[in-house]
Every structure is written in structure tokens, then in C-alpha cells.
Amino acid sequence: MSSGKADTVQRLDVSVYRIPTDRPEADDTFAGDSTTLVLVEAAAASGERGMGFSYAAAAAATVIQETLAQAICGCEAEGVGVSWERMVRSVRNAGRPGIAATAISAVDIALWDLKARCAGVALFTVLGPVREAVPNYGSGGFTSYTVAELAEQLGGWVGLGIPCVKMKIGTDWGTKPEVDVERVRVARRAIGHEAELFVDANGAYTVKQAIGLALQFADEGVTYFEEPVSSDQLDQLAFIRGQIPQDVVAGEYGYDPWYFRDMLRAGAVDIMQADATRCLGISGWLEAARLAHSFAVPFSAHCGPTIHAQAGCAAPQLAHVEYFHDHARIEQLIFEGAPEPDGGVLRPGPRRPGLGLELKRGDAERWKVC
Numbered sequence: 001m002s003s004g005k006a007d008t009v010q011r012l013d014v015s016v017y018r019i020p021t022d023r024p025e026a027d028d029t030f031a032g033d034s035t036t037l038v039l040v041e042a043a044a045a046s047g048e049r050g051m052g053f054s055y056a057a058a059a060a061a062t063v064i065q066e067t068l069a070q071a072i073c074g075c076e077a078e079g080v081g082v083s084w085e086r087m088v089r090s091v092r093n094a095g096r097p098g099i100a101a102t103a104i105s106a107v108d109i110a111l112w113d114l115k116a117r118c119a120g121v122a123l124f125t126v127l128g129p130v131r132e133a134v135p136n137y138g139s140g141g142f143t144s145y146t147v148a149e150l151a152e153q154l155g156g157w158v159g160l161g162i163p164c165v166k167m168k169i170g171t172d173w174g175t176k177p178e179v180d181v182e183r184v185r186v187a188r189r190a191i192g193h194e195a196e197l198f199v200d201a202n203g204a205y206t207v208k209q210a211i212g213l214a215l216q217f218a219d220e221g222v223t224y225f226e227e228p229v230s231s232d233q234l235d236q237l238a239f240i241r242g243q244i245p246q247d248v249v250a251g252e253y254g255y256d257p258w259y260f261r262d263m264l265r266a267g268a269v270d271i272m273q274a275d276a277t278r279c280l281g282i283s284g285w286l287e288a289a290r291l292a293h294s295f296a297v298p299f300s301a302h303c304g305p306t307i308h309a310q311a312g313c314a315a316p317q318l319a320h321v322e323y324f325h326d327h328a329r330i331e332q333l334i335f336e337g338a339p340e341p342d343g344g345v346l347r348p349g350p351r352r353p354g355l356g357l358e359l360k361r362g363d364a365e366r367w368k369v370c
Helices: 059-072 080-090 099-119 123-127 147-159 177-191 207-218 234-241 257-265 281-294 305-314 325-334 361-367
Strands: 009-026 031-044 049-055 134-139 164-168 196-200 222-226 247-250 271-274 299-301 320-324
Touching: 009 059, 009 099, 009 325, 009 361, 031 059, 031 099, 031 325, 049 099, 059 080, 059 099, 080 099, 080 281, 099 123, 099 281, 123 305, 134 147, 134 196, 134 305, 147 164, 147 177, 164 177, 164 222, 177 196, 177 207, 207 222, 207 234, 234 247, 257 271, 257 281, 271 281, 281 299, 281 305, 299 305, 305 320, 305 325, 320 325, 325 361
Parallel strands: 134 164, 134 320, 164 196, 196 222, 222 247, 247 271, 271 299, 299 320
Antiparallel strands: 009 031, 031 049
């Protein structure tokens, strides 16, 4: 029988895991051989625990332990919005964008997971679902892949019934455009002419480069051009948007709603992205989704497919969720319950509470760094 007392957050347990990639990975502006995941478990007075995570620098764990825990311990588990406000205020002097935002994101996700677990229902049910599944696209195609690896990965996703795939371009900071054009041709041959082909330059090109290459990519049926130039340059994105046939896409480096507001006001994108592991959690991500909806701009989720499969069900409108190779692989490795593509959608399990995840503690331990 309930005592009538509200359940409260008692502590935040934080772990950091560094998981090697399955092969060398590089986009146009960054290369790496591992991915760091910061995991938070929010423990309530009742004994219930919620779990959240961010693909972030290990330094985010320090922010969580030294700042965010003090801000929210003792808050009601039901009151995710109150905790979110306290966390955002607590990092004012430390600086909100960047590491602090990823730290808040991991905790906010854990608190939503906790709230749903306390209610005994899937997270998307608590968030207020608009849909029961989210459209997804396959994403990878790193510039470090051979053309054979590129063709195998993208063609494999299409073979599974995923209707859209994305590859990296902008090889070596955009200094090898002829390589990019040839790789796009390889990708098109691999996926056939029915599937959509997306490209992502991660800001490697200049404005003139991006416009010239976009016209060549159009010959291969490319419909989506992510970060042709840096997303810090909203005026340049807006200019390119008016010059090329593809949808211009950006937003993955947005750390708060105010950045997304400025992006939309600038008319910088045809499709706006946001990442719940960076933009202040599910709370921040849904605010970004509502902003995009208010501007009548299509909205998309960047990476973190397990989290966005849940949150995406509650977005007012949603173009797609990115089924990113590295993150999808990690989430299958260290969690039970991570969703897999069902043709062109990700479908969160309605019978598993919260995010639907359980940490494979024994398996994950080998990658734990702190």
C-alpha cells in the first residue's frame, strides 16, 4: 500500500565506457577508433532506477557528479521538468553548450526512464505518443571505408528494407572532391535506383565547393545534403539552400533550444536535426521538435537510435531517425532490448518499461574506464 509520499531521486551513479569501433572510422573532418558512452543511473528512494546515456567526452561524468547531482537529488522523480530547469541553471558559470549540455542530456534521459519505470510503462507512452513507430534510415559509409565496404554496408541496409541510406563525403577536409563524386557513384550502384541516397559532409566544404558538388551529386539522385558547410555558419547554409536541389540539413551540434530558434529564423535548413544526447536530453529534444513544427520545417533525429525510437514517437512531426552504424552496434553490444530496424521503421517495445533497456553489466565491464 502506498504511503502517499512522492518518490524522490536519491543519487546519480555514473559510469564511462569506451567501446572500440569494429573497423577504422573517419568522416571528412574527424577520425577515431573508439566511442565513449557516459551512462547515468538515477536511483529513487523506492529502489527504482532509471538509465540514460550520452555519446560524450568522459569529462561529462565529472559535471554530473560534481554539479548536476547536487542540483536534483531530493527532487520528485515525477518532476522531470523541475529537475531539467535546475540542471540548466546549475551550469550557468561552467558554460552550458558542449560537455555540460551532454551531461544534462544523459541525466534528463535517465529521469524520463525512471519516471516511465515507476509507472510501469514504455517511455513513449509517458511522453504522449503521436505514432507507435518511427521511420529510420541507415547511416555510415565512412570515408575510411573501401569502396567495397561502402557498397556492402549501404546495399545491406537497402536489402533489409530500409528505404534511405546516408554516407560520408568531404574526404580529407574536402580536399579530394573527385574521390567524393566517385564514392557517391559507387553507392548509387550498390543501392539501386529505388532507394534514397543521402550525403553528409560534416562541414568540410567551402560554399562554392558545396554548390558545385551538389549539382554533380544530383546526377546520382542525391536528395539530402547534410552540413555542406559548418553549421556554425547559418547564413552560408541559408545561401546554399537557395542554390542546390537537395534538402539542406543541419542541427546535430545544437546544444539548446535557443540555437535551434536561431537556425530556424535564419532559414538555414530544409530539415532540422537534433540529438537528445546533446541538446539537453529528451526534454530539450522535444522542445526542438516543437520549434521545428512551429516553423513548418521537417524534423529529424541524429544518431542514438534507441533513445530516439522512443522520443520520436512523441514528436509532433518526424521525418526520420538516424540508424547510425556505430551507435546501433554499441547499443546492441551493451544493452538488452535495443530495437532493430523493421523494414523502414524502428518500433519501441510497448511491453518493456522505460527505454526498454537493461545493461549487460558483465559484457559492458570490459569497456568500463571509470
